[in-house]
Amino acid sequence: MRVSAVVRSEVMPEYRFVAEGFEDAVRKFEEQKPEAEVKTQFVIPEKDFNTAGKGSSELKNLLKRLGVDSVVLRRIAVASYEAEINVAAHSKGGIMYSTVYDDLIHVRFEDEGPGIANIEQAMTPGYSTADDLVRELGFGAGLGLPNIKKNSDAMRLVSAAGSCTKLEFLIYFAKIS
Amino acid sequence: MIKLSEYIAAIDGENHTPALDPDEILISGAYVSDMLSDVMGSAKPEQVWITIMKHLNVIAVASMTGIPAIIFAKGHAPDAAVCDKALEESICLISSKHETFDLAGTLYKLLGK
Numbered sequence: 001m002r003v004s005a006v007v008r009s010e011v012m013p014e015y016r017f018v019a020e021g022f023e024d025a026v027r028k029f030e031e032q033k034p035e036a037e038v039k040t041q042f043v044i045p046e047k048d049f050n051t052a053g054k055g056s057s058e059l060k061n062l063l064k065r066l067g068v069d070s071v072v073l074r075r076i077a078v079a080s081y082e083a084e085i086n087v088a089a090h091s092k093g094g095i096m097y098s099t100v101y102d103d104l105i106h107v108r109f110e111d112e113g114p115g116i117a118n119i120e121q122a123m124t125p126g127y128s129t130a131d132d133l134v135r136e137l138g139f140g141a142g143l144g145l146p147n148i149k150k151n152s153d154a155m156r157l158v159s160a161a162g163s164c165t166k167l168e169f170l171i172y173f174a175k176i177s
Numbered sequence: 178m179i180k181l182s183e184y185i186a187a188i189d190g191e192n193h194t195p196a197l198d199p200d201e202i203l204i205s206g207a208y209v210s211d212m213l214s215d216v217m218g219s220a221k222p223e224q225v226w227i228t229i230m231k232h233l234n235v236i237a238v239a240s241m242t243g244i245p246a247i248i249f250a251k252g253h254a255p256d257a258a259v260c261d262k263a264l265e266e267s268i269c270l271i272s273s274k275h276e277t278f279d280l281a282g283t284l285y286k287l288l289g290k
């Protein structure tokens with residue numbers, strides 16, 4: 001699978017969220033680019049709702065083995081599954097990249113478009129362009145992106161009409177005081 | 178908290194994952210919804226999920242959300258592939274002929290709410 005189109009985030013519309021209290025930690029992470037412990041990669045084909053979810057499931061198992069707290073694990077699993085479903089439901093397919101660090105996880109999704117014309121609108125709870133197939137499965141409530149935000153310590157969504165969509169989030173394994 | 182087995186008895190439930198022992202599963206409530214993102218956003222661990230949805234993604238949703246058991250209402254029964262997946266994820270699958278309202282009400286009463 002080809003995920004092309006260089007993401008020029010400085011010119012593409014983006015939505016950014018950092019949870020209260022995580023501003024310094026996130027800035028430090030972005031500046032220091034720490035060394036990764038484990039990296040995984042999963043292909044998410046278009047409209048394949050049995051393959052979508054495999055990445056999140058494997059990630060959940062891996063983190064469970066690494067001893068990540070169950071409440072945190074649940075947040076990671078939900079955010080990651082919602083994002084996988086979005087790639088399968090709304091794009092021509094994409095890739096999920098997860099990187100485990102000492103104290104956090106970074107999960108990134110890149111798809112092959114067609115992109116999101118209005119990111120603010122997409123983030124609004126209840127907004128959905130899901131087709132009938134997706135709705136029949138019980139997805140398409142327009143709560144996926146809000147769920148991702150709710151469960152993340154930081155998230156970024158970069159997209160535009162006719163472009164690929166890039167979504168990434170960070171979740172720390174321990175509470176930062 | 179009550180045992181899942183007590184609830185199964187109260188709703189004439191059928192266990193589709195007999196390898197999982199409902200005596201071992203403690204529950205504190207239920208979340209009732211057929212919208213998968215709604216469940217992932219609001220259901221809590223130790224709650225059973227009451228639904229009529231029974232395809233494979235339902236198991237993934239329960240697994241991601243940490244839901245220990247799914248109660249299928251109105252006699253909806255999961256197929257073998259769904260039961261296998263649930264077993265893999267240690268999620269107990271129960272079906273009951275009762276409707277959602279009664280299933281939730283029965284649990285509410287059992288929990289002494």
Ligand SMILES: Nc1ncnc2c1ncn2[C@@H]1O[C@H](COP(=O)(O)OP(=O)(O)O)[C@@H](O)[C@H]1O
Binds near residue numbers: 123
């Ligand atoms: N990867 C994506 N590519 C294109 N559009 C997307 C993508 N992810 C989300 N969207 C758009 O944002 C909307 C809201 O997404 P979400 O909150 O997950 O709700 P839902 O998936 O239930 O529609 C979608 O209906 C779709 O229009």
Ligand SMILES: [Mg+2]
Binds near residue numbers: 140
């Ligand atoms: Mg979605």
